Amino acid sequence: MEQLPLWAQIGAIILLLVCSSFFSISETAMMALNRHRLKHLANQGALGAKTTQHLLGRTDELLSVILIGNNLLNTVIPVLCTAIALRTFGNGNLVLSLATGVVAFLVIVFAEITPKIVGATFPEKIALPASLVIAPLIRIARPLVWFVNLFANGILRILHINTKGGRDQRLSPEELRTVVLESGSFMPTKHRSILLNLFDLENIAVEDVMIPRRRIEALDFDAPFEQILHQLETCYHNKLIVYQGEIDRVLGVLHVRKTLAALHNQELERETLSALLTEPYFVPTGTPVFQQLQYFQESRQRTALVVNEYGELQGLITPEDIIEELIGEFTTSIPRGANSRGGWSEQGECIVAGSMPLRELNRWLQLSLPTSGPKTLNGLILEVLEEIPDGDVCVEIRGVKLEVMRSDDQAIRTVKLFKPGSRPSSALR
Known part of the structure; x- marks a missing residue:
């Protein structure tokens, strides 16, 4: 390196920083990649998808190559930069301290933080092309990887850590439900609603x-x-x-x-x-x-x-x-009751029968009244009041204001509901 001109030495350092950035961005992108999305891309024949899938199946070899390459480069870069600084500006403690600080800043910003943020933001776009480069490197560096992993696996055995048991990527029904909820604009609202209802049928x-x-x-x-x-x-x-x-x-x-x-x-x-x-x-x-x-x-x-x-x-x-x-409801064989067919009125009110099932009411008016206990609106109100009301009574359940309009000695017959967020026309008591 001493025989090379200064611009060539700086160019070599920049190239090493780029290589170190490649390893950092590839590692983050590989680890942040959605495995189920990757499997879909592999089935569709996307370029690099099957290679990426194979690499993630051998996480020990993948991480070994990336970390070995990244750490070797991050070790060589400070040495070269310090040597250039001492040769150019003289041998002094101030020069050595400044060179160390500048190199640490360059490595942290350009070889660590920035690449990792980009890799975590665009894992799919980066991981698939990067796998085509990392796969040959793994084959070339296999002896070195084997030697390093020999010590790493030995430490894992001493600590009784089973790496194979943590590779199961199956999702539970609740995790699948979360995936559907977070699908957002990627899935039509009606399809998402049907899938969520399908999960609910289990209970x-x-x-x-x-x-x-x-x-x-x-x-x-x-x-x-x-x-x-x-x-x-x-x-x-x-x-x-x-x-x-x-x-x-x-x-x-x-x-x-x-x-x-x-x-x-x-x-x-x-x-x-x-x-x-x-x-x-x-x-x-x-x-x-x-x-x-x-x-x-x-x-x-x-x-x-x-x-x-x-x-x-x-x-x-x-x-x-x-x-x-x-x-959702697609038949209307029997009317729900007076003034209830149209749903919420312009004033945010709806009158329904007390015998109306809560699940049907929630689905129809987009409410979230509890369904774990009583099955009808009458039963829910009686559970809250703990008695059959003698006259008009108002109660609020899960943010929904309900007014008992008509009742007898046996049950609540008619209830007026107020849409959450609307101002009731009658005073609540």
Whole structure:
């Protein structure tokens, strides 16, 4: 180096700084790279993706080459800079101190901090091309890497550190949920909502999505023939639950269209009606929704009656109810109640029935009322108040103001909701 002109020596130092920067930026980019994104790029045949994937599978060799190269360069650079400074400006303590400070500044800024920030910001754009350079270096330096790793692995064994056990990159359902939540503009809002609902189904039972007992459209077998025929002709659904005396005594399920077609040319009789009934399909309240969906597929059933441990009817569930839980409501067979079809009014108010299920209410009005306890709005308010209110009462739950408009001795019948952030038109008490 002493025979080279000064500009050549400075050029050599700059080249060494660039090489050191390359190792620093490559190390940071490789470690910051998303493994699942990398796997997708490898499947798509992106240049350097498979090479990068292979290098990350041998982290010990990758880090060894990068760190050996980076540290050797960072060791050589100060020596050369100090030698040039002493030869140019003389042998003195001040010159030595200034040269050391300048070299430390150059190495920290240009070979460490700046490259690492760039590598962490653009890991994909840097790691894939860099892998095409590092891979040959690993093959060339394999003997040196083996020798260094011999000591490093020995220390890891002494410390009882298993490096192979930390390479599992599988994501838990909660981690996947976080990935979906943070997808932002990369995924359409509707698709993100469906995926989040899919994760929620793991913790949902049939009682959370079923049609409650009070809202089941059922047919009394003992009713007069004229009333039965009128109900068949005006019912909302194609299948009706048929009971005798009380709804807990279910006789079967009646297919409305087939029944009307069969009774078109013959007189309606109870024996004929009884012969058209199909056997009811019962499921317990705690059945997971995913499991119930599989049961529907296996049994070719479209309607299931949800019963509690005493055999009492609690509700009704269909595959459509489960699908609506995933993709949102797409049928409006039964109106929700007076003034509730349009959602929030211009004043930020909405009137709903107290029997409305909380999950449906949250999905419909984009609320976050708790669903871990009571399943209906009536049950939630009663749990908070711990009594059936005598008159108009207002309460706030999870930032949502609710006003009880009508109630009786048994339950809360009508509730007015105020949109979060809006000013209620009536005074809260």
